[in-house]
Amino acid sequence: MNGLASALIDGAVIAKRNVIKIKRVPEVLVFVLLSPIMFVLLFAYVFGSSIDVSGGSYREFLIAGILAQTVVFGSTFTGVGLAEDMQKGIIDRFRSLPMSRAAVLIGRTGSDIIYNFLSIAIMSLTGLIVGWRIRTSVLDALVGFAMLLLFSYAFSWVMAFVGLIVPSVEVINNASFMVIFPVTFVANTFVPAENLPGVLKTFAEWNPVSAVTQAAREQFGNVPFAAPEPASWPLQNPVLYTLIWVVIIIAVFAPLSVRQYKRADRK
């Protein structure tokens, strides 16, 4: 069997195992889905009443940002799942089996798409209830959702790597917050990037989270009509820029993670 085929076949077996776990411990899923609802409501009503975006509704502006932030946060699950497997010793069993060395990681990142898919769906419904609308076609909107999912998939490889190097499950939440808060806040997620000061503005313009947010916002038709044309190339070409990042992240972190998995020693 060639490498990629066996990685996918074995990965599917691992993904099935992870899905069974979602069914057996539904509490996890409940919280995964409740927190995005909370985010939408908090931002829509707390910030929504005082933030004004030129010529548009803040709630409409906001939803793409929250979706982007949530799927990036969702990648933490990948790290937590792997760190748990490491701690419980089942990784040792997998590593003693004649299975693909990439399968555990492919299975994990693959099954975590389910979490992100569901949280995007729940948040979109919540958004619709509080007044968010898609102003374009269904196809455009689907491209927007696809960009969010793709980006979250790529980002889960970053967290897979983190999950394999941290000494315990407890560390991973703190470690991931250190990364995720800056990249999701210094962006155009909650405020227009143009309003940020100096260095932060440049960071936000080149931040891939901004690009995926911008891509989704444009695809949903939620860009405020009076908003200035973006000044930076990434935000002028958000779909392309996001795709470039997706490829780069996977190309860097997938091999790094597999290498770490091969060496993994019980913590």
Place this chain on the structure above:
Amino acid sequence: MAPVIEAVGLVKRYKDVTALAGLDLAVDEGIVLGLLGPNGAGKTTAVSILATLLQPDAGSARVAGADVLAEAELVRERIGLSGQYAAVDEHLTGFENLDMIGRLYHLGRTNARRRAHELLERFDLVEAGGRPVKTYSGGMRRRLDLAGALVAEPPVLFLDEPTSGLDPRSRTDLWQVIRELVARGTTLLLTTQYLEEADHLADDIVVIDHGREIAHGTADELKTLVGGERIAVTVVHPTEVERARGLLGRFAVGDIQVDERARGLTVPISGGAPVLTQALRDLDAAAIEVQDVGLRRPTLDDVFLTLTGHVAEALDQAAAASTDGSA
């Protein structure tokens, strides 16, 4: 014929600890080798290297005809591993665990299922097979873990402390299962901290300490080396230790070991319980108050004391290591 498991000069160092300091092993087909040593002796490291989980810093090893470094994939197809922590998924049922392992050995859907059912039957887990593993007892988890190692009917099996932490009854049950297994000709490398376990299961025993071999032989050979049964006495008053030693001297078939601090004496004897009874009568007649007394068979402590003279140190380290949960 070449040994089925062969290791030459294995060395593994961690930051400031040498886990293996040049270990050689050779196990012929169908033989059960017991790797005996306290916690931290390097047993798990040795198994991890042979099972391709870990790369040695020096040395080489071949398992079932394949090199563990250059042909790791081939080795993995020919081995089964069951570790000291039951490596099964607790959210999956027993059946789902075995089925998953079968799929990962590429047995195919039908064969993986058939094999899972067979193993549940063989390990007396049919009733529990549909329940998530987290509802299982410790003994059941170990049986399932062992079953997991047998899914592909590998010719070589590694069992790393298969009974540590089990109650005596579960331990005896598991021994029975392992004996049936090796009766079918599987080559087995078993690690254990218990001389009794090695005695029950192993054809050949290698005793290791600080990552190197310190003795090698059959259980009988080791016991001859260590001596047979002994009486262990603890007296109430420290002042009476010497008197007790004098009194018990006539039963001793070897040197009496005295621990002044613990007020304990260990007396090698032959003749079993009647000798113990007589010894107690003598102590009583001499008005020496006894706090504790018993007949003991040789343990790993005794093997170590005889072979290295540093039993206390080794076991203290073991206790320290086991409290922080590492091995």
